[in-house]
Amino acid sequence: MGELGYYSSAMTYKFLMVCSSFIMLLGFLSSFLPFLNPDRVFELINQLMPKYASSIFEKLQSIYKHRSLGTILSVLISYFFVVSYAKMFAKFLSNTVNTTIKLREVVLWVFIPIYLLFFSFTTLVGSAFISIMQTILPKWLSVLLFVAKMFIFLPLIYLLYWFFLRSLxxxxxxxxxxxxxxxxxxxxxxxxxxxxxxxxxxxxxxxxxxxxxxxxxxxxxxxxxxxxxxxxxxxxx
Incomplete structure (x- = not known):
């Protein structure tokens, strides 16, 4: 793979940082779910670890108390890490094609959240569609599911490449x-x-x-x- 191996290793390492920021965001968002209210959480902890339930719940209460602020900070941190990751991807693409990819900072900060929303929505709908088709289609027509995946996820990949390489x-x-x-x-x-x-x-x-x-x-x-x-x-x- 040549230098691509170094680039992919760096992307893998930094992707873990992006995942960590999203996990933190999901943790704060989950605190707003009705089945994870403080009373039910305390009951669950008390059943699993009755000896340490009180001390654990005291720490969780501070999280519930500041969950709105924590959610906002988590969104900002995740946003920063994702855009930073996109910049690194653009740099590695530039090195791969030996041409500097010029991106406007404002466009980059706007494109990334729109693309992530589009990616999440398409992946969710596409996965649900494929799951439904698996229950309907007979096994000998399973090749159609592969074709369906191509049509669902190809626009996502094309849009990502097009954003960075459209001028090259x-x-x-x-x-x-x-x-x-x-x-x-x-x-x-x-x-x-x-x-x-x-x-x-x-x-x-x-x-x-x-x-x-x-x-x-x-x-x-x-x-x-x-x-x-x-x-x-x-x-x-």
Whole structure:
């Protein structure tokens, strides 16, 4: 992979920081759910750990007390980390194509939240659609689900590439890079899912302990091919 290996490793490391900020945000948002109100949480803690329930609940009360402020700060922190990650991705793309990608700061800060909302909505609706189709279609038509995935997730990948490369590459080459990455992503997901199922069936404990390592390896490979698809499109260009 050459330098792409270094870039993908850096993207993997920083992606963990992005995930941490989102986990913190989800933690604060979950405190607003009706089935996680303080009384029910205390009952649950009291059932699981009656000896430490009081001390744990005292610490949780301070979180509930400042959850509105914590949610706002979590949103800002997540927003900052995601935009910072996009800037790093743009820098690595620039190094890959040996051309400086010029992005306006304001456009970058506006595009990222819109893209994330669009990505989340499309992924949610697409996953629900595929799950419904799995129950309706017979097994011999399962190939149609693969085609459906392509049509659902291809626009997401194309939009990401287009935002960064629209001034450097023709739309056709960006489309070919998107298809290339989507195909390799499906292959990676297939191989890793089979390997993980086999690992869990052999030893559930090793499967549990190795899941984090497998996730990191999967991330690094995904980011490698995310950048590699651009290198492939550049050679076409």
């Amino acid at each position: 590459m023709k739309p056709l080459y960006i489309l070919e890079a998107s298809i290339y990455f989507l195909l390799t992503l499906n292959i990676i997901n297939f191989v890793f899912s089979k390997f993980f199922v086999k690992l869990v069936s052999l030893n559930p404990l090793y499967g549990l302990l190795g899941s984090l390592l497998l996730f990191l390896i999967w991330l690094e490979l995904v980011f490698s091919f995310l950048l590699g698809a651009v290198l492939y499109a550049k050679r076409l260009n």
